[in-house]
Amino acid sequence: MKGRILRRAVKLIDDALDLARRGEIELARDYVTLAKEYCSKTRTKLPLNYKRKVCRKCNVPLIPGVTERRRIRGKILIRTCLLCGWTRRYDLRKNKGENKEAKDGRNRR
Amino acid sequence: MRKNLLKNKADFIGFSLKILGNSDSNLIGIRGQVIFETKNTFLVYMGGRVKRIVKANGFYELDFKRSHITICGYKLVDRPAKRVSRG
Numbered sequence: 707m708k709g710r711i712l713r714r715a716v717k718l719i720d721d722a723l724d725l726a727r728r729g730e731i732e733l734a735r736d737y738v739t740l741a742k743e744y745c746s747k748t749r750t751k752l753p754l755n756y757k758r759k760v761c762r763k764c765n766v767p768l769i770p771g772v773t774e775r776r777r778i779r780g781k782i783l784i785r786t787c788l789l790c791g792w793t794r795r796y797d798l799r800k801n802k803g804e805n806k807e808a809k810d811g812r813n814r815r
Numbered sequence: 816m817r818k819n820l821l822k823n824k825a826d827f828i829g830f831s832l833k834i835l836g837n838s839d840s841n842l843i844g845i846r847g848q849v850i851f852e853t854k855n856t857f858l859v860y861m862g863g864r865v866k867r868i869v870k871a872n873g874f875y876e877l878d879f880k881r882s883h884i885t886i887c888g889y890k891l892v893d894r895p896a897k898r899v900s901r902g
Contacts, residue, residue: 711899714825721829736851737828740895744825747900 708750715741719756719767726767731789738765763792826852826895830877832859835885837873842866854894 722737738760745752761768766789768774775786783796833846847861857868870888877884 710823711825718828733851740826743896744899747896 708748711744711748712750712752715744715750715752716756718744719752719759723759723767723769726769726773731766731773734767735765738767761787761790761792762794763787764790766790824879825899827857827877827891828852830879832857833876833883834868835874835876837868839872842868842873852895855892 718737718741722734722741725734725737741752742765744750759767761773764787766773766787768785768787770776773788775788777784777786778798781797781799783798784793785796786793827849828851830849831846832849834842834844837843845861847859847866849857850860850865851858855870857870859866859868870892872888874885874887875891877886
């Protein structure tokens with residue numbers, strides 16, 4: 707049953723990405739919220755690459771240029787949600803296998 | 816078949832829906848695609864417009880596994896997340 711729910715949640719997030727590309731942000735947000743509710747009710751974990759496709763604060767699908775801003779400072783990738791302002795930094799210095807480790811406070815000087 | 820539908824499907828988003836009966840007579844006989852589902856309503860894209868249809872008000876024909884299922888609206892009244900958590 708968990709496999710079925712996982713597939714459904716992943717399909718909903720893919721559909722939400724298409725919707726956001728077309729411009730229907732609110733509906734895309736609702737799809738993502740529904741996918742996350744499925745996972746929380748059945749205690750299923752979404753794959754990491756799908757968690758990263760979505761803003762953690764406002765649940766909008768992140769599309770560079772449309773809903774997301776990506777900048778690289780030094781070897782740090784900075785992704786910002788344009789709708790709510792949520793930011794997350796990813797360290798690109800390590801090997802490819804361990805890329806995009808999310809450590810928010812790491813660059814505080 | 817109906818039990819399969821209600822047991823195996825978490826939500827009805829993406830389903831093709833035909834309204835066979837409704838308290839609003841203007842909606843009878845129209846086909847559309849379900850965009851979103853809440854506890855009491857379907858958000859349906861029909862005729863180029865998006866309409867919110869109260870589930871309990873009528874009965875519908877859904878496309879499921881290459882055939883149709885005719886079902887009463889009150890059987891579908893449920894939050895999709897709750898349907899999933901029940902098992």
